[in-house]
Amino acid sequence: MKVLAIARNTFREALRDKALYVIVVFSLVLLVSTRILSPLALGEGVKITKDVGLSALSFFGILAIIVMGAGLVHKEIDRKTILVILSKPVARHEFILGKFLGMADALAALVVVMLVTLEVVLLLSGRGPDLPVLKAGFLTFVELLVMTSIAVLFSSFSSTGMSAVFTFAFYVVGHFSSDMLVFAARLQSSFARQVCQFLYYVMPDLELFNARAIVVHGGDIPDERMLAATAYGLLYTMGVLVLSAVIFSRKDFK
């Protein structure tokens, strides 16, 4: 109940933040512009629309997380609103969970708006409705959940700017983390190999959530991939949230 109240408030804050609207408008303009430019694509227009649409989902999602999510917890500490919330009978982990769920809610709204627009655009070009696009969109949403939990983690102990940088770094590295294993196999030193393997397991493997290549070329995402990626994403998110809650519950609010 208290978690939901905090989540609702965070969601409301996101909705009243102009940044979210700028992001939504930009992504919609981008999506529609692919249709306008489609005559230039020599019959590949729909592929471009799907590719740009799904990439925009991931890109603008992570932008929203960096703009709004990186300050999720720290902004409350900075503005001292945290003193009012935590002086009520609210446990620290409830606060963290509420903040996460509120941000996840706002991202869900963003993803739904963008996917619906994408489907409408596809329908108008006579190629919809496209179910695999929705599945790929769902996987991107799970990726955004993982990134939100990471933003919450950093935000719970570092400043807004720092946590934005860290979150973005995780996003970039997360997309290359499977290369870490390949790289480790080629290393001579066993210590370096172990470090690489450790990093691979600590960093999220965000490429698991990237099914754009399959969907754009008209393929379907296998159910096992959907299930495995979703389970991995949710478990990773839970792990990071538990860590955030532990760090946050030891924090002093001077």
Add this chain to the structure above:
Amino acid sequence: MLPHLTVRKEVLGHRVAAAETREASAGTLLPDAAEPVREPQAERRVVVRAVNLGKVFTSSFTARKKWAVRGLNLEVFEKEVFGFLGPNGAGKTTTIKLLLGLLRPTYGSIEIFGTGPASPASRAQVGFLPENPSFYDYLKLGEFLRLCASLSGLRRRREVERRVAESLFVSGLIDHEDVQMRKFSKGMLQRAGLAQALVNNPRLLILDEPMSGLDPIGRKEFRDSIVRARENGMTVFFSSHIIADVELLCDRVGIINNGVLEKSGPIGELVQQEVRSVEIVARDVAEQAAVQLEPFVEERRTVGDAVVLRLRDELATTLVLGTLASSGARILSVTPHKETLESVFVRQVTRSSLSRASGADGTLPGEGRKKRVFRREWSRL
């Protein structure tokens, strides 16, 4: 007999303000701050208990340690107004944050209604107003209070609405329910802070510097709110560096300085109640009467055409007044001087600052011992 006698209100003007506050509080007469109507302490329930509380802040860069609170023992009883008095940086806010679980104590223990602050349940019956509060400025006041009500554990919608309406009414913000809080003035924010603290109908109200930065009207309104809260059976714990407010409102006072609770107790015990001196201002004093009264007068000076006589004690007053009146003098005023909380406070703070300067510094126990031994040895040489 004494046609022009005007007995000035004791001490300073704030006693008059006290009378006003009492009138404003719905016509009920408050027990005097100095003489609270209290049950024997042994039978009263302890609401807040801190035992040997200590908090060290460590700088993350230099690893330097600084004591914010040291060995603090505190008891706040049910249904009393406890004033936490101290200069800026004395450790008032730190203590309050320790009580609320916003900071974790380095050592010592705290109980709020018998529960430690690590458990959220200890805050279920507590309302807190932080110093210079800031709230979610994108929320309307009504939305914010509903959020606070849900966070306090109120579940049913009707109950939430009832509590929100009540706290809006009590804080005088009933017309501002639909106003975004970014448009609030400082005084309104403070009242909004009070409203959120009262939304769960708490049994303990903790206010951190509630009156700082408010204009005189705002301060008076806030004092009235504290009086009303206490009349409704709440225990009020508030920190302040404004002595007049503490003296007016509190049953008991704790004086904190440099993280140490220097003194605590009922105001009546801290401040000596007996009159320390009496000042009589009179005109047309006959020379003969003046000579006659000399043994009783400690100091005599002339201001304009009036004579100011300072007497050592109350006993001499009647005699001196009688003599003056019968000699045909016109008495303008008689003022008894008592010790004020302010003088106790200033004495206490200065004394402890002096003793600190002469050796007992703010280092950790054991850490400074070597330094002190060295200093002692050095001074022997």
